Amino acid sequence: MCEDKNLFCNEKHNKMERFMEICLLCLLHEETGHGYGLIEKLSIFGFTEETMNISTLYRTLRKMENEELVSSIWEQSEQGPKRRVYNITDNGKKELENWISVLKNRKARIEKLINRYESFN
Amino acid sequence: MCEDKNLFCNEKHNKMERFMEICLLCLLHEETGHGYGLIEKLSIFGFTEETMNISTLYRTLRKMENEELVSSIWEQSEQGPKRRVYNITDNGKKELENWISVLKNRKARIEKLINRYESFN
DNA sequence: TTCACTATATGCATAATGCATATAGTGAAT
DNA sequence: ATTCACTATATGCATTATGCATATAGTGAA
Numbered sequence: 001m002c003e004d005k006n007l008f009c010n011e012k013h014n015k016m017e018r019f020m021e022i023c024l025l026c027l028l029h030e031e032t033g034h035g036y037g038l039i040e041k042l043s044i045f046g047f048t049e050e051t052m053n054i055s056t057l058y059r060t061l062r063k064m065e066n067e068e069l070v071s072s073i074w075e076q077s078e079q080g081p082k083r084r085v086y087n088i089t090d091n092g093k094k095e096l097e098n099w100i101s102v103l104k105n106r107k108a109r110i111e112k113l114i115n116r117y118e119s120f121n
Numbered sequence: 122m123c124e125d126k127n128l129f130c131n132e133k134h135n136k137m138e139r140f141m142e143i144c145l146l147c148l149l150h151e152e153t154g155h156g157y158g159l160i161e162k163l164s165i166f167g168f169t170e171e172t173m174n175i176s177t178l179y180r181t182l183r184k185m186e187n188e189e190l191v192s193s194i195w196e197q198s199e200q201g202p203k204r205r206v207y208n209i210t211d212n213g214k215k216e217l218e219n220w221i222s223v224l225k226n227r228k229a230r231i232e233k234l235i236n237r238y239e240s241f242n
Numbered sequence: 243t244t245c246a247c248t249a250t251a252t253g254c255a256t257a258a259t260g261c262a263t264a265t266a267g268t269g270a271a272t
Numbered sequence: 273a274t275t276c277a278c279t280a281t282a283t284g285c286a287t288t289a290t291g292c293a294t295a296t297a298g299t300g301a302a
Contacts, residue, residue, distance in 0.1 A: 016137050016227055017258095017289070019234075026238050036249050044237070046230040053291055058251055080248035081298035100238050103231050106137055109167040110228045113140075116165070117147050117221050138258070138289095157280050174260055179282055201279035202267035 020047070021060050022103065025088065025096040028070055034083035035061055061086060069095050141168070142181050143224065146209065146217040149191055155204035156182055182207060190216050 023045045027033060033041065035058050042052060061084075064070045069092035075085045088096075144166045148154060154162070156179050163173060182205075185191045190213035196206045209217075 016231075019230070020290095023234060026234055029238070030241055034249080035251095045233055046226070054250095055252080055292075055294095056290060058249095059290090062251080077248075077299085079299060081250085083249070096238070100235060103235055105167070107228055107231045107235070109140070110137075110224050110231070112166055113144060113147055114221060114224055114228070117150070117217070120147075120151055141259095155280080156282095175281095176261075176263095176283080177259060179280095180259090183282080198268085198279075200268060202281085204280070 016106070018099075019045075020056060021064065022096065022099045023047070024057075024060060024064070025069065025092055025099070028086055028088040029093060029096055032085050032087045034075075034085045036083065064092070067091075137227070139220075140166075141177060142185065143217065143220045144168070145178075145181060145185070146190065146213055146220070149207055149209040150214060150217055153206050153208045155196075155206045157204065185213070188212075 020042070023042055024038060027038060027041050038061075039052070039054065039057065042057070061070070061072075065072055065086070068089055070086045070088055072084045072086045074082045077083050141163070144163055145159060148159060148162050159182075160173070160175065160178065163178070182191070182193075186193055186207070189210055191207045191209050193205045193207045195203045198204050
């Protein structure tokens with residue numbers, strides 16, 4: 001662990017305001033899915049078992065249904081308990097589109113910083 | 122304003138875990154500076170007067186000095202009250218370097234998501 | 243009946259940020 | 273002399289996003 005929690009060390013720095021939410025919307029935009037299955041799929045976007053927070057995943061899905069960005073039904077699984085399977089709504093699709101432009105902006109700002117840092121050295 | 126605060130609308134979505142802090146370190150890596158002067162410089166990285174939070178700026182600078190990433194001295198201004206002028210430390214330079222690699226990772230993940238979304242449509 | 247796996251969920255705490263406000267020095271205009 | 277715009281720094285309180293820990297329970301194989 002870090003001697004001083006304020007110093008950098010090798011802590012996790014994955015926070016990017018609601019990034020997981022956007023990834024989930026993107027995946028559900030492609031096809032329906034349930035929480036447990038989405039865990040693996042999130043690895044596409046750099047979420048590893050170590051860095052990913054399962055609580056956040058489930059909490060985010062419930063929140064999204066609350067906001068009517070997705071809807072869900074319970075489905076029988078081949079093996080294991082029932083799954084809550086999520087489906088993106090039209091609201092969800094619009095929300096995703098908006099977030100994509102937010103991400104483009106973020107990307108541009110990050111690039112600006114990296115370039116500035118590297119061209120100064 | 123938004124009818125439903127949970128919906129997207131045109132709210133600000135600028136949060137990217139300590140992004141302002143990294144920008145400040147980058148600017149102070151180039152030359153010393155004081156809070157009020159850094160406000161304008163931050164526009165380079167997409168902080169506008171509307172979206173930027175001055176409280177956060179000053180609080181972040183104090184926090185960074187506390188963590189010994191920067192040091193400060195009070196300097197007379199040509200016109201107006203004294204300024205607290207910040208200087209990056211060696212610790213600060215290392216911290217900045219680490220954050221740059223965090224940002225490269227973030228950028229890659231954001232790109233992945235944007236590309237996935239756009240190639241699906 | 244025990245175990246590994248599948249599956250979902252929530253209480254509590256912390257971290258990062260936003261909003262509102264306090265404080266005060268400086269110099270020019272009235 | 274005082275009012276005003278501008279320069280300058282700071283903090284209390286609230287909210288948001290996330291992390292950590294833990295609870296719950298169904299399924300199928302050993």
